[in-house]
Amino acid sequence: MSEDGRAKSELAGIPQYDLRILNPGAIQINVTGAFIVDEDQVDGRLTPPDTRDIALPHHHERVSHLAVDIGGSLAKIVYFTRDKNGNGGRLNFTKFETDKIDECIEYMAELLDSRKQGRETQHIMATGGGAFKYYDRLRERLGVEVSRGEEMECLIAGLDFFITQIPEEVFNYSDTNPMCFAESRPNIYPYLLVNIGSGVSMIKVTGPQNFVRIGGSSLGGGTLWGLLSLLTDANSYDEMLEMAQEGDNTQVDMMVGDVYGGDYSKIGLKATNIASSFGKVFKESAKIPHNGEKDPAEVLAKRQGLFRSQDISRSLLYAISNNIGQIAYLQAQKHQLEHIYFGGSYIRGHPKTMHTLSYAINFWSKGEKKAYFLRHEGYLGAVGAFLKQRPKEEWIAGNQ
Amino acid sequence: MSEDGRAKSELAGIPQYDLRILNPGAIQINVTGAFIVDEDQVDGRLTPPDTRDIALPHHHERVSHLAVDIGGSLAKIVYFTRDKNGNGGRLNFTKFETDKIDECIEYMAELLDSRKQGRETQHIMATGGGAFKYYDRLRERLGVEVSRGEEMECLIAGLDFFITQIPEEVFNYSDTNPMCFAESRPNIYPYLLVNIGSGVSMIKVTGPQNFVRIGGSSLGGGTLWGLLSLLTDANSYDEMLEMAQEGDNTQVDMMVGDVYGGDYSKIGLKATNIASSFGKVFKESAKIPHNGEKDPAEVLAKRQGLFRSQDISRSLLYAISNNIGQIAYLQAQKHQLEHIYFGGSYIRGHPKTMHTLSYAINFWSKGEKKAYFLRHEGYLGAVGAFLKQRPKEEWIAGNQ
Numbered sequence: 084m085s086e087d088g089r090a091k092s093e094l095a096g097i098p099q100y101d102l103r104i105l106n107p108g109a110i111q112i113n114v115t116g117a118f119i120v121d122e123d124q125v126d127g128r129l130t131p132p133d134t135r136d137i138a139l140p141h142h143h144e145r146v147s148h149l150a151v152d153i154g155g156s157l158a159k160i161v162y163f164t165r166d167k168n169g170n171g172g173r174l175n176f177t178k179f180e181t182d183k184i185d186e187c188i189e190y191m192a193e194l195l196d197s198r199k200q201g202r203e204t205q206h207i208m209a210t211g212g213g214a215f216k217y218y219d220r221l222r223e224r225l226g227v228e229v230s231r232g233e234e235m236e237c238l239i240a241g242l243d244f245f246i247t248q249i250p251e252e253v254f255n256y257s258d259t260n261p262m263c264f265a266e267s268r269p270n271i272y273p274y275l276l277v278n279i280g281s282g283v284s285m286i287k288v289t290g291p292q293n294f295v296r297i298g299g300s301s302l303g304g305g306t307l308w309g310l311l312s313l314l315t316d317a318n319s320y321d322e323m324l325e326m327a328q329e330g331d332n333t334q335v336d337m338m339v340g341d342v343y344g345g346d347y348s349k350i351g352l353k354a355t356n357i358a359s360s361f362g363k364v365f366k367e368s369a370k371i372p373h374n375g376e377k378d379p380a381e382v383l384a385k386r387q388g389l390f391r392s393q394d395i396s397r398s399l400l401y402a403i404s405n406n407i408g409q410i411a412y413l414q415a416q417k418h419q420l421e422h423i424y425f426g427g428s429y430i431r432g433h434p435k436t437m438h439t440l441s442y443a444i445n446f447w448s449k450g451e452k453k454a455y456f457l458r459h460e461g462y463l464g465a466v467g468a469f470l471k472q473r474p475k476e477e478w479i480a481g482n483q
Numbered sequence: 484m485s486e487d488g489r490a491k492s493e494l495a496g497i498p499q500y501d502l503r504i505l506n507p508g509a510i511q512i513n514v515t516g517a518f519i520v521d522e523d524q525v526d527g528r529l530t531p532p533d534t535r536d537i538a539l540p541h542h543h544e545r546v547s548h549l550a551v552d553i554g555g556s557l558a559k560i561v562y563f564t565r566d567k568n569g570n571g572g573r574l575n576f577t578k579f580e581t582d583k584i585d586e587c588i589e590y591m592a593e594l595l596d597s598r599k600q601g602r603e604t605q606h607i608m609a610t611g612g613g614a615f616k617y618y619d620r621l622r623e624r625l626g627v628e629v630s631r632g633e634e635m636e637c638l639i640a641g642l643d644f645f646i647t648q649i650p651e652e653v654f655n656y657s658d659t660n661p662m663c664f665a666e667s668r669p670n671i672y673p674y675l676l677v678n679i680g681s682g683v684s685m686i687k688v689t690g691p692q693n694f695v696r697i698g699g700s701s702l703g704g705g706t707l708w709g710l711l712s713l714l715t716d717a718n719s720y721d722e723m724l725e726m727a728q729e730g731d732n733t734q735v736d737m738m739v740g741d742v743y744g745g746d747y748s749k750i751g752l753k754a755t756n757i758a759s760s761f762g763k764v765f766k767e768s769a770k771i772p773h774n775g776e777k778d779p780a781e782v783l784a785k786r787q788g789l790f791r792s793q794d795i796s797r798s799l800l801y802a803i804s805n806n807i808g809q810i811a812y813l814q815a816q817k818h819q820l821e822h823i824y825f826g827g828s829y830i831r832g833h834p835k836t837m838h839t840l841s842y843a844i845n846f847w848s849k850g851e852k853k854a855y856f857l858r859h860e861g862y863l864g865a866v867g868a869f870l871k872q873r874p875k876e877e878w879i880a881g882n883q
Contacts, residue, residue: 155742155758156765182766212742235750281737281759296750298847300809301757302702302802305737309764313714313787316779318772320765337681337705342555342612350635350696359555359681362705365720366582368712379716380784387713387783402702406806409700413813447698 112470113142113171114248119458120173134178135458137249139163140171148206149194150469151187151221152237152462153213155281156180156305157428158187159465162194174469176462178428184217188224195225206230210237210468232468235286238278239294241467242424245457246271253424253455256437265455274422277411278463279429281305285414298414300407304429307403314399315392323396324433330397335390337362360402364390397435404436408443408454415444415452423454428461512870513542513571514648519858520573534578535858537649539563540571548606549594550869551587551621552637552862553613555681556580556705557828558587559865562594574869576862578828584617588624595625606630610637610868632868635686638678639694641867642824645857646671653824653855656837665855674822677811678863679829681705685814698814700807704829707803714799715792723796724833730797735790737762760802764790797835804836808843808854815844815852823854828861 120136142163149162158179165172179187195205207225209218210232221229245252246267253265276286276294283300308320317323339347340354341363352358368386373379415423423444430436437456444454459466520536542563549562558579565572579587595605607625609618610632621629645652646667653665676686676694683700708720717723739747740754741763752758767789773782815823823844830836837856844854859866 155737155762180766180769182769212739212744212747216742216744233749234747281742281762282757298809300806301736301760301762302806303759303762305759305762305765306802309735309759309761309768310710312765312768313783313790316773316782318769335709336701337555339612342616342681344612344616347612347634349633357682357701359703359705359709360701361709362555362681362701362703364709365556365705365712366580368709369580369582369718372718373716380788382716383713383787384780384784388780390713402706406700406702409698410810410813413810413817417813417816 111144112139113144114139115141117249119249119251134176136176137174137459138166138171139173140166142171146172147204148208148469149191150208150210150232150465151191151214152234152464152468153181153184153187153209153211153217154428154464155212156308157280157461158184158211158213159428159462160187160191160194161462161465161469163469174466176459176465178461181213184213184220188217188221191221192225195227204228208232208468208471210234210464232464232471234464235284235294235296236292237464237467237471238276238286238426239288239291239467240471241463241465241469242276242288242426242457243271243291244466244470245459245463246424249459252458254458255453256434256441256456258434258438261434261437271422273418273420274424275411275415275418275420276424276426276463277407279303279407279425279427283407283410283427285411287414287418287420297418298410300410302403302406304427307399307429310399311396314387314395317392317396321431324400324431324436326393327396327400327435328433330391330393330395332357332394332398332401334394335363335398336360336401357401357405360398400433400436401439404439405443408440409447411440412444412447412452416448421452423452425454425456426460426463430456430460432458511544512539513544514539515541517649519649519651534576536576537574537859538566538571539573540566542571546572547604548608548869549591550608550610550865551591551614552634552864552868553581553584553587553609553611553617554828554864555612556708557680557861558584558611558613559828559862560587560591560594561862561865561869563869574866576859576865578861581613584613584620588617588621591621592625595627604628608632608868608871610634610864632871634864635684635694635696636692637864637867637871638676638686638826639688639691639867640871641863641865641869642676642688642826642857643671643691644866644870645859645863646824649859652858654858655853656834656841656856658834658838661834661837671822673818673820674824675811675815675818675820676824676826676863677807679703679807679825679827683807683810683827685811687814687818687820697818698810700810702803702806704827707799707829710799711796714787714795717792717796721831724800724831724836726793727796727800727835728833730791730793730795732757732794732798732801734794735763735798736760736801757801757805760798800833800836801839804839805843808840809847811840812844812847812852816848821852823852825854825856826860826863830856830860832858 117139120138146163152159158181160177162175163172206228208230214231251264254262273289278284282303285298286294287297288294311323336357337359339352339356339358342358346354367389371385373382411423441454444452517539520538546563552559558581560577562575563572606628608630614631651664654662673689678684682703685698686694687697688694711723736757737759739752739756739758742758746754768786771785841854844852
């Protein structure tokens with residue numbers, strides 16, 4: 084990360100990007116000199132929050148809409164603000180828990196209100212499952228048109244934009260270089276998008292409008308968050324990730340060495356490989372049996388007291404990340420895709436998670452496939468919806 | 484299941500099976516008329532316990548060894564007993580938790596003791612990780628030779644024996660016919676063995692001695708057991724499976740319908756598909772925050788009190804079974820294997836588990852691949868070790 088964000092955009096040398104070429108009817112955003120605003124960066128943090136602004140110094144056209152992607156767990160908002168000094172403007176990113184959807188809608192209402200000028204009609208671009216589930220509520224409270232974008236289309240449009248237009252957005256992870264920015268590739272297709280939100284979707288993308296959902300998994304961010312909310316006293320997903328950072332999974336996982344007393348070299352398993360996630364737990368729990376007389380809650384509290392929240396968090400983070408990595412590899416292999424992008428709000432710049440996903444892809448593919456991450460990983464759908472502004476009729480047709 | 488087990492073996496018409504052909508140095512077992520002893524069967528139970536004896540009415544040779552397969556969670560014992568009326572004998576199956584390995588060794592000591600006759604030397608065939616980890620303890624307590632069998636070789640030898648020699652052992656599951664016995668196939672290779680113990684191993688088998696471990700997962704029986712021992716007051720794995728049978732996973736899982744308000748038909752997801760396992764949990768848990776003043780145990784007890792143990796068990800059983808099913812399909816697809824056998828002690832005749840695994844294989848492969856189950860699913864390694872008796876030197880060489 085350079086200290087002067089502005090310098091980077093000149094190096095990147097990206098031409099003006101007319102989204103109308105890719106998406107007929109979409110808005111035109113002038114991305115000349117676009118860069119991620121890094122000034123909020125605080126020392127020592129491996130990656131910045133994914134809500135960092137993207138500056139668009141040469142975009143001067145008025146923007147009359149904002150976009151929201153309402154998923155199972157999180158609602159993500161993208162909107163444009165003008166620079167007070169006339170240096171174009173910025174894309175802003177913010178998110179809410181979907182359970183607090185009314186707060187989210189209130190936030191959008193204030194945004195619309197603050198931008199009201201003359202008689203120009205503002206409107207909302209919405210995507211994600213909640214665009215359907217909360218459609219009526221959005222319209223009623225906001226009193227503006229709400230257009231709906233097909234979720235996968237928006238994800239892909241957003242990812243394509245980040246890959247091709249935003250310098251220092253996409254990166255590879257390694258322990259020695261946690262954020263090695265990816266070089267731009269002349270032809271980005273085909274690729275595999277692994278979108279990890281509450282659940283996981285895997286989408287094979289062969290062109291700007293050409294994609295198919297080839298698989299997925301119900302073991303995603305919602306699983307990690309849900310299980311850890313019952314197993315640790317963390318209050319938020321970010322707290323859980325912090326706990327995991329300090330944990331030692333070998334306290335709860337059964338390692339190959341625990342079973343074999345060493346490596347199982349004949350089949351290539353090391354003593355330090357995980358044989359069974361949480362495989363050590365039931366042996367300890369069995370020491371505190373429930374005999375029917377005791378209060379069940381007391382039994383569970385005692386069993387849980389045998390393990391550290393940090394170790395449990397680390398184990399589950401590993402288990403789910405490894406699993407997604409393996410399935411992603413197998414799908415990429417099956418569909419002959421070399422480049423694998425991880426999107427969604429699961430990772431959040433967490434090094435252990437990126438390490439695990441990268442390791443899994445590298446290990447299984449023997450180095451032939453590459454894992455890519457994004458700084459705005461959670462905002463693919465929202466940015467896609469923001470860019471894909473089209474007449475309402477088209478969207479509705481596209482939804483079916 | 485027929486009421487008269489004996490009738491079945493005549494139908495099967497299996498010739499005498501000389502294991503020495505497949506495994507030089509192995510013992511000869513006369514399997515003419517072998518059948519699973521069903522008389523213990525109790526009404527209404529879908530599948531019999533996996534410890535049901537196998538009768539070998541025409542085997543009269545003395546058997547001077549017993550076999551044990553010591554895994555991460557369970558130690559499985561197979562031994563032969565003579566019929567008192569001179570009608571051959573039986574293979575007996577029993578298991579212990581590996582954590583109670585001393586009880587298991589004591590059991591073997593009693594078996595050896597009861598069979599002591601004249602000066603014939605008895606011995607132990609051991610396999611699984613514990614054959615290495617507990618090797619010294621076995622030798623010291625039992626005072627007999629302990630030969631060690633390579634785990635994967637034993638698994639395959641045991642499975643081959645069950646597939647080719649034991650009638651009504653291998654079956655396909657469907658909701659309308661939960662135990663549809665598989666027809667014998669002239670050539671059983673190649674196939675995929677998915678062995679689900681504490682963890683999961685996937686082994687591609689192309690011939691009696693020809694196999695390779697192509698993958699696996701740390702999310703297996705140990706994970707289910709471990710997590711549920713912290714989330715429910717069940718005392719045993721079987722209790723957890725019973726709880727799961729009565730649960731409703733939609734109380735804890737986020738369904739596609741919860742996100743979209745209906746189907747997401749464009750990409751083929753139904754409202755009733757699971758979008759995120761445990762995806763509903765954190766939303767409820769968030770209503771009981773931990774503010775730093777409260778006792779963490781109290782907070783967790785309250786959060787857990789929001790959900791039924793049965794629903795949690797069902798959700799986790801589905802999640803892990805689905806996941807194994809998907810990975811098994813992808814591996815089978817990659818290696819062009821049509822027949823998928825599920826072994827290990829995970830399933831235990833539990834219909835929901837077999838339904839989920841079968842459904843996953845059928846769904847993903849569009850009906851092209853088949854899931855097979857075994858009544859003695861947990862004893863593949865132990866039976867393989869029992870059959871693969873060889874001079875000790877050979878085993879030791881084979882271990883490396």
